[in-house]
Amino acid sequence: MSTDISPAIELRGASKTFRTPSGGLHTAVRGLDLTVGRGEFVAVVGPTGCGKSTTLTLVSGLEEPSQGEVLVVGEPVRGVGDKVGFVFQQDATFPWRTVLSNVMAGPRFRGVPKAEAKRKAREWLARVGLTAFEDRYPHQLSGGQRKRVALAATFVNDPEILLMDEPFSALDVQTRALMSDELLELWAGTGASVVFVTHDLEESIALADKVVVMTAGPATVKQIFDIDLPRPRKVESVRLEARFIEIYREIWESLGEEVRITRERGAAHVA
Amino acid sequence: MSPEVLSTPVVETAKAPDRAHSRARAARRRRIVVAVSRVLLLAAVLGLWEVLSRAKIIDPFNFSMPSKIWDQIWTWITHGTALGSLGEQIWYTLYEALLGWVIGVVGGVVFGIAFGRITLLADVLGPYIKVLNSIPRIVLAPIFVIWFGLGPASKVASAVVLVFFPVFFNAFQGAREVDRNLVANARILGASDRRVTLQVVIPSATSWIFTSLHVSFGFALIGAIVGEYIGATKGIGLLVAQSQGTFNSAGVYAAMVILAVVALLAEGLLTFAERRIFRWKPSDSDS
Secondary structure: OOHHHOOOEEEEEEEEEEEOOOOOEEEEEEEEEEEEOOOOEEEEEOOOOOOHHHHHHHHHOOOOOOEEEEEEOOEEOOOOOOOEEEEOOOOOOOOOOOHHHHHHHHHHHOOOOHHHHHHHHHHHHHHOOOHHHOOOOHHHOOHHHHHHHHHHHHHOOOOOEEEEEOOOOOOOHHHHHHHHHHHHHHHHOOOOEEEEEEOOHHHHHHHOOEEEEEOOOOEOEEEEEEOOOOOOOOHHHHOOOHHHHHHHHHHHHHHHHHHHHHHHHHHHHHO | OOHHHHHHHHHHHHHHHHHHHHHHHHHHHHHHHHHHHHHHHHHHHHHHHHHHHHOOOOOHHHHOOHHHHHHHHHHHHHHOEOOEOHHHHHHHHHHHHHHHHHHHHHHHHHHHHHHHHOHHHHHHHHHHHHHHHHOOHHHHHHHHHHHHOOOHHHHHHHHHHHHHHHHHHHHHHHHHOOOHHHHHHHHHHOOOHHHHHHHHHHHHHHHHHHHHHHHHHHHHHHHHHHHHHHOOOOOHHHHHHHHHHOOOHHHHHHHHHHHHHHHHHHHHHHHHHHHHHOOOOOOOOOO
16 A cells, blocks of 8 residues: 555554543543544534543644554654644734744754745735734734634744644624634645544534534444535525535434533533 | 714814823823832931930930931041951942852852753752751851952852852752643754753743842842951951941941841842843733
């Protein structure tokens, strides 16, 4: 098998166990098998706290699996590679750098000359519509604008693999829809493979080619749904289509059960 | 169009600047009241001191009086002290404190960041640092005079040990409390460990470090003064010691006044530098 046809991401029986501060062991992910094809947009949904984010840290190389294998473009992951981009749930812009300098950070870290990095950064700032804000500091921007900076800072590195951990969950509903559309536009030009973690089923159907439903923690793949809605999509309008609602109902039947299990466990924990 | 519709906006626009004007005037009046009250308070305290001392209600020998203290300062300025010109004494003390402060700060920051980044170092040396920190370090000053003699070196050394620990602990804490997301983000973006330290850990620890700089400059002055007090050839601490030796309480107070002025000037410079460095931070009025 040549590397040319190997999938973008492959998890084979991956497990991750953490040591909790109290000394116990917590298994976040168990026996996870997942394949993401080249250029595919995969959304991962599951109940809160089930270990979806851990899956991303395994793919990114920030954490190593306790068991099993993680392959990126056919190669086993050894530490943080240069093929991966990661958009975090929380704000991860550097507060002491200006917007332009934030977007330049990636190329500069990777040894791109300053002038070249600046040119690329300006190009991506233009694409996310922040050209006028390049001299501002992050605290002078709105939450949505800061997310745009994060997107530009990620895309400027030309990642083959784009990992997104509930990137828009902190934004208000209107901004979130707008950002989802922008993400689809930005992604369309790159051919990157995306893993988008969210707990919002609507968001996942609107964005993805494939929706992966995770079980209640420890997370493993429960079911995979193909989303056959045509592209290009507009997030606000696609969710009103009959087919969308049909898919939604189908997936919710699977996801709802896991959400219920998580909720019951939480209740038992409180009691 | 009815006349009311026309007239209402006219009244509004006429009123708005008027209100802003009166608000600005009230704010100005308040500032004046605060400033005048401050001056009056100072005058009252100094006046009371002077009167009580002159009336011998408090012992003028022990407590001196503002006029005598001022006379003492003036004599020092115009005729120099017994040790040489006043400027020279101030410069000597300032030089020792500054040198000690810079060495202590650089050492504290370097070690603090290193300990914060290298867990093994922190685990091995942590207990020893705690033991050293628990020694009341001012008692080291006599040792330093024995080791380094009466010159500036012994004062610099006592300033260094006083400055090092608060800076060290703050830098350590700052390095430990770096936002994990920022570090993860930098690594994903391609930063090496060295870059993470230089471009993520150090910038985010600067606000911690700066907090300690304010306190520690005071410590550096204390180190220099105590060192001089114990044994020196020049400096304000020696001036205090000599005034005490001749039962010149006005001289002790005068030295205190001079020190306070020096410390306030240094504090002002530090605040200025801080404003320049922390332009990226939201100011209090923003949030």
